[in-house]
Amino acid sequence: MGKGLTAAQRKAVAASDPSTGRVAAGAAVCAALVAAGLAVPHGRAGLHYLTPEGRRVRAELAMRAGGQTAGEGPEAAAGAGEVEADRGRFVADDGSGAVLPGAGRVAEVAAAWEGLRQIRAVLGDGAAQAPAAWERERPVHAVALALEAAGVPPHRAGEDGAAGYRVRSSAHPGLVEVTWSGAAAGSAALARVASLLGPLGWQATEHRARGGAPFLLVSPRHA
Structure with a gap:
């Protein structure tokens, strides 16, 4: 997954909020992610959040980049105060x-x-x-x-x-x-x-x- 996305779409998925999955991107990018099943719209404010499939793609992108998403890997076993505090x-x-x-x-x-x-x-x-x-x-x-x-x-x-x-x-x-x-x-x-x-x-x-x-x-x- 993630291979058919544009650079802007991959960036939006990778940069989504690590806790809630909220996507901060333009309307066109969000609409494309919704069409791909990677995000869903919610509320009147026009907010978008990653679906479970979107989170899997985010994890894949992080692995390709040689990193880890928040809450995955060794940090997941640590206390909340130790995760990404810096x-x-x-x-x-x-x-x-x-x-x-x-x-x-x-x-x-x-x-x-x-x-x-x-x-x-x-x-x-x-x-x-x-x-x-x-x-x-x-x-x-x-x-x-x-x-x-x-x-x-x-x-x-x-x-x-x-x-x-x-x-x-x-x-x-x-x-x-x-x-x-x-x-x-x-x-x-x-x-x-x-x-x-x-x-x-x-x-x-x-x-x-x-x-x-x-x-x-x-x-x-x-x-």
Whole structure:
């Protein structure tokens, strides 16, 4: 795939948003991608997003260029705070301390979550209750974004008494672990986290570590 595309079309696919698949290109290029089955239009604003086939073509183009798309390769196993943080792209706060709070953080999170809801609707035939494919491929980033969007505070290392969540990769493929740190640590705080994740497309069950500390094992819900 990708061989029949023009240079402009290949550039648009390769430069699409690594998280949502949004295509930033002219109307003619977007129309051609739609005709090729690589993108779909969404909303009144005339936005376009890559289809699953478009994402496969993007991965192919990245491999040909000798690179990797965001969330593929070694970085996919890392925490969200470690992925592309140095390139100015939005990174969900997983509580690792890699993301520093800023004045515009709330607006950035809201915009990222709205973009995610749009891509869920595009790829889910209008349904936005279940995680999209890219979320399932990047569960740490996706769960962290869901928690940030719900207003849950992330853990802040070095801040005395600062309670918050921490999202990590799980030993189980496709799942993540959520722990709670600080003065409010315990099942009650995690139960609230689980109740917030449910309506956002994630199911969470509580478990205990060997030392007795509670944690959530989180998996994506199916549509």
